Amino acid sequence: MTLQTLNQLPPAAAKEALLRCCGADRWAEALVKSRPYADSSALFEMADRIWRGLEEADWREAFLQHPRIGDIDSLKAKYADTRQWAQGEQAGASDASEEVLQALADGNQRYEAKFGHLFIVCATKKSADDMLAIMNDRLPNPPDLELGIAAEEQRKITRIRLEKMITP
Secondary structure: OOHHHHHHOOHHHHHHHHHOOOOOHHHHHHHHHOOOOOOHHHHHHHHHHHHHOOOHHHHHHHHOOOOOOOOHHHHHHOOHHHHHHHHHHOHHHHOOOHHHHHHHHHHHHHHHHHHOOOOOOOOOOOOHHHHHHHHHHHOOOOHHHHHHHHHHHHHHHHHHHHHHHOOO
């Protein structure tokens, strides 16, 4: 889809397309209402501005739309709409050793128990070992700091997905 197409879609269809980039309903609605966008920079700037103005509940809503890092089964089942994007983003986990995948699974459990949401990292161009190291580095964080880090990682993921979506 092109930016022009996004600008011209009916509101419901535009929202549906944007929700594939970020699962926060209020974010998608606000982006739809802000159309048309003169260029991709305007879209990206507005997407960031809206994201940063959302509340914790909105961020957590977006986090729920992600598969767990390294969980290939959840990529296939729950996230069929964004599977191609998520698989590409998590390509570094696809050929990881069983040991690293198990460490990611264990780390995910500890992370979710501590923070109450999935471990969110912009996984593009990161190996499974990289993601495991990042997770281990972030596990000691206090919850309020970690929420902000996760939200920024979500913003990065969203930007990459927006770029993919509007590429002609």
